[in-house]
Amino acid sequence: MENTRTSNFDLEAIAWGAIFILWGTTELLPSLPEGTGAVGFGLILLGLNLARLWKGQPISGFTTTLGILALLLGGLELARPLLHLSFELPVFAILLIVLGVIMLTHELRS
Numbered sequence: 001m002e003n004t005r006t007s008n009f010d011l012e013a014i015a016w017g018a019i020f021i022l023w024g025t026t027e028l029l030p031s032l033p034e035g036t037g038a039v040g041f042g043l044i045l046l047g048l049n050l051a052r053l054w055k056g057q058p059i060s061g062f063t064t065t066l067g068i069l070a071l072l073l074g075g076l077e078l079a080r081p082l083l084h085l086s087f088e089l090p091v092f093a094i095l096l097i098v099l100g101v102i103m104l105t106h107e108l109r110s
Contacts, residue, residue: 011055015048035077042070065102069095 026037045067049059076091
């Protein structure tokens with residue numbers, strides 16, 4: 001049991017290290033398109049859960065949901081120039097509300 005816990009901690013440490021490197025890179029390179037950081041964040045979180053699954057460890061529903069929402073946010077931000085919207089879409093606010101609703105309904109059902 002302790003081996004699984006240590007292994008899980010190592011995966012989380014790797015994911016956090018990758019997130020900080022990504023965050024630093026997006027801060028250093030402001031020429032990157034909007035949404036690049038969110039897409040990377042989502043991929044890191046989903047990759048963490050895939051690694052957990054591959055190792056036979058339980059995946060986290062919270063980080064999976066957060067990873068999917070981050071991918072959606074980043075994808076919409078990256079696609080904004082292609083969509084030619086005549087209004088500003090508050091994607092981040094919408095995704096925060098969706099995340100809150102998911103967390104509340106999950107807690108109320110259990």
